[in-house]
Amino acid sequence: MKPLPRIAVGTIQPDADDPCLLWALFAALVESGERPTLFHASCRFTPHDVSRSVRGRRTRYLDSWAMTRSDALAAMAAGMGDEEIGLVWGAYDQATSASAAAAPAADDRTSSLDTLCQWLDLPRVVVLDVSRLDPGRLPRRPSFAAGLLLDRAQDAQRAAYWQTTLEALWQVPVLGWLGELSELRAACRQLPPCEDPPAALCHSLARHLAPTLQRARLLGLARRAAPIAGGCVLPWGELGQERFRIALALDDVFCGYYPETLDLLEAAGAELVDFSPLRSGSLPAQVEVVYFGCGHPERFAEALAGNHCLIQALRGFAARGGRVYAEGGGLAYLCREIQLPDGCTRPMTGLVPATACWLARATTWEPAELRMAAGSWLAPQGTVIRGYRHAGWQIEPRGAMLALASGPGCRCDMLARGSVIGSRVLINLAANRHLLRRFFQPAMAPSTSREGT
Numbered sequence: 001m002k003p004l005p006r007i008a009v010g011t012i013q014p015d016a017d018d019p020c021l022l023w024a025l026f027a028a029l030v031e032s033g034e035r036p037t038l039f040h041a042s043c044r045f046t047p048h049d050v051s052r053s054v055r056g057r058r059t060r061y062l063d064s065w066a067m068t069r070s071d072a073l074a075a076m077a078a079g080m081g082d083e084e085i086g087l088v089w090g091a092y093d094q095a096t097s098a099s100a101a102a103a104p105a106a107d108d109r110t111s112s113l114d115t116l117c118q119w120l121d122l123p124r125v126v127v128l129d130v131s132r133l134d135p136g137r138l139p140r141r142p143s144f145a146a147g148l149l150l151d152r153a154q155d156a157q158r159a160a161y162w163q164t165t166l167e168a169l170w171q172v173p174v175l176g177w178l179g180e181l182s183e184l185r186a187a188c189r190q191l192p193p194c195e196d197p198p199a200a201l202c203h204s205l206a207r208h209l210a211p212t213l214q215r216a217r218l219l220g221l222a223r224r225a226a227p228i229a230g231g232c233v234l235p236w237g238e239l240g241q242e243r244f245r246i247a248l249a250l251d252d253v254f255c256g257y258y259p260e261t262l263d264l265l266e267a268a269g270a271e272l273v274d275f276s277p278l279r280s281g282s283l284p285a286q287v288e289v290v291y292f293g294c295g296h297p298e299r300f301a302e303a304l305a306g307n308h309c310l311i312q313a314l315r316g317f318a319a320r321g322g323r324v325y326a327e328g329g330g331l332a333y334l335c336r337e338i339q340l341p342d343g344c345t346r347p348m349t350g351l352v353p354a355t356a357c358w359l360a361r362a363t364t365w366e367p368a369e370l371r372m373a374a375g376s377w378l379a380p381q382g383t384v385i386r387g388y389r390h391a392g393w394q395i396e397p398r399g400a401m402l403a404l405a406s407g408p409g410c411r412c413d414m415l416a417r418g419s420v421i422g423s424r425v426l427i428n429l430a431a432n433r434h435l436l437r438r439f440f441q442p443a444m445a446p447s448t449s450r451e452g453t
Contacts, residue, residue, distance in 0.1 A: 001227035002077055005219065006086035008122040009149070010041070010113050012094040012142050016129045020188055020205055021151045021178050022089055023050045023197060027206035028213055029085070030054050037080045041090025042111040043067075043428050044365035044388050045256060045294070053196045054203075058259045062088060064115035065367060066386040066431035072119050073228055075260050075430045078267075085222050088113070088122055094142060109367040117144070120228070123221040125175065127151055130162045141170045146221050150177035159212070176213035181205070194296065244270050244440060247287040249295075251276035253304065254330060256294025260430035268436055277333065281309040289323045289439060290314065292330030294390060294426055298358040301338060301346035311349050318351050323377055324420040328390035331415075331422035332356035336398055351420045353399025354412075364391045368413060368425045373406035376416050378438050385432055387425040389413060395424065 009022065027050070029036045038051040043063040051059045060079040062072050080086050090113035117124055126145045131152040133139075148166060153159035163174040187201055246265060248257075254277060266272060273284040278300060283290060297304055318324055326334050334351045341360040348356070365388040375381040395412040404414040404421070414423045429436055 001229050003227045004077065004080050004086060004225065005084075005222040006076070006080075006088065006120065006122055006225045007218070007222040008041075008088045008090070008113060008117050008124045009127060010088075010090045010092045010095075010124070011127045011129070012092050012139055013129055013132060014095050016095065016127070016132065017091075018129070018151065018185070018188075019048065019050070020181070020185055021127055021149060021209070022087075023188070023202045024178055024205035024209040025149070025176075025213070026050050026087065027054050027199075027202040028210045029087075029215070031203065031206055031210065032215055034219070035081070035084045037084045037086050039076065039079065039086060039088045041088055041113040041116055043258070043426070043431065045426070047193050048191055049196045050202055053199045058257075060259050061428060061430075062116055062120075063111040063428070063431060064119070065109055065111045066388075066428065069119040071431055071433070072116060076120055077228055078263055079259065085219065088116060088120070090116075092124070092126070092142065092144075094140065109369070114144075121225050123147075123224055125149060125218070125221070126172075128162075128166070130158070130177075131180070133162070135165070138166075138169065142172075145170070145172045147175040147218065148172050149175055152180050153177045154180055173214075173217070175218050176209055178205070178209045178212075181208060184208075243286065245284065245287040246270045246272050246439070247284045247290045248272045248274045249277050249290070249292045249330065250274035251278050253278055253297055253300045254293050254295035254333075256328060256426070258426075258428040258430065261428055264429045264433070264436055265439065268440060270439070275310075277307065277310060278303050279307075281307075282313045283310070283317055287322075289325060290317060292324075292326035292333060294328030294330060295333070297329050297333045297338060297348070298340060301340065304333065304348065305346045314349050314351060318418060318420050321419050324351060325378065326422045327426045328393070328424065331395070331424060332358070332393050334420060334422045335395070352415055352417055352422050353397065353401055354415065355396045355398055357394040357396060359392055359394060365389065365426070366391050368410070369407075370405040370410055370413055370425060371407055372404055372414075374402055374404050374416075376402075376404055376421055377419060377441070378421050379404075379435055383434065385425070385427060385435070387423075387427040387432070389425045393424060 038059045039062050043061045043066050049059050093114045123146045124144050125147045127149045129151045159177040333348050335354045335356040336350045337345045337347050339345045339357045368389040370385045372379045372383040401415050401417040403411050
């Protein structure tokens with residue numbers, strides 16, 4: 001058993017998704033000498049990663065829809081080191097159920113922070129945006145709350161009013177508050193998608209929270225959580241050969257990887273060797289799999305298209321039967337071309353005979369459950385995979401290939417040509433451990449459909 005101080009921090013107010021208090025809390029804990037590990041309560045990628053900015057470590061992911069309880073326990077235990085405190089950030093069901101009532105057509109396949117709290121024995125702290133509160137009509141008291149953090153308090157007097165009111169009516173202690181801070185919040189809102197918040201901005205927010213934060217009380221709540229068993233342990237031991245290498249595309253374009261996935265690959269015996277599709281002229285030597293995570297090839301289309309040496313290396317690798325796997329923006333890079341919103345196209349690697357059309361809208365992550373209609377080196381026929389679809393790309397087939405996934409709207413979600421597989425759905429191996437063995441087995445390329453997709 002492993003003692004893992006941990007706590008959930010989330011909102012009960014629908015559409016209250018301002019991350020500033022989280023960023024302030026995370027940076028304040030780091031400044032006080034703590035070592036927080038941040039977990040997002042869904043496998044949807046976060047648009048801005050405060051953990052990478054402040055601690056140099058990526059945010060990790062938990063998900064009650066995609067994962068089982070044992071998956072979530074193992075992912076948390078593996079993601080936290082000694083003397084660390086886990087912060088699980090999200091929205092409690094009280095907020096998401098209110099949003100669903102306002103939009104009854106919303107997809108109910110979603111992760112639940114409340115379920116994760118039950119699975120992981122998480123004490124729960126509630127963030128309240130007091131600028132949205134009506135003194136005469138408070139939200140329903142969250143019976144599970146062990147503490148409150150107040151956000152957007154106009155000043156100390158207003159914060160004291162809300163602290164007195166809420167502690168009297170709800171019998172829940174207020175553990176700190178953050179002011180309106182209009183200029184800092186404006187800077188947060190202006191961050192481009194997928195750009196991490198500057199560390200200086202996070203520390204500025206922390207300096208405003210720290211004087212009011214009851215850190216000892218917060219940490220006391222976190223230490224109430226019972227120890228849990230786990231770690232990055234595989235029941236079948238290491239799977240990799242003596243020298244099993246996976247080439248990992250990693251640069252300014254491709255950086256969308258689940259840390260849990262990389263941990264599991266390494267625990268199973270893989271050596272991860274990174275390369276840059278922007279700058280590398282060749283692939284790393286003696287690799288069995290080339291892995292492209294999600295990214296933004298639409299932003300670097302000219303530079304990617306101009307790296308002819310790497311494109312030829314990839315084509316040669318695939319022609320020899322080398323296995324290539326790509327997700328989201330990685331799939332777009334494998335296509336014959338990408339089409340930008342102005343109608344211009346840029347050639348890509350051509351490993352997948354399709355055009356990837358960038359829809360130029362805010363990236364959305366749609367829950368997707370895929371059933372494999374055909375077998376491949378990634379998964380046998382009939383396998384069920386859960387993940388999140390990158391809805392920013394539309395894939396238009398231009399030649400013969402195999403549609404691996406079946407189901408309404410899934411035809412272009414996972415495509416194969418020879419030993420090359422591209423997926424619009426991002427897959428966290430911590431939620432799909434049944435796929436892990438396939439990375440280490442000899443390649444068995446699916447036959448290419450003559451009819452295409």
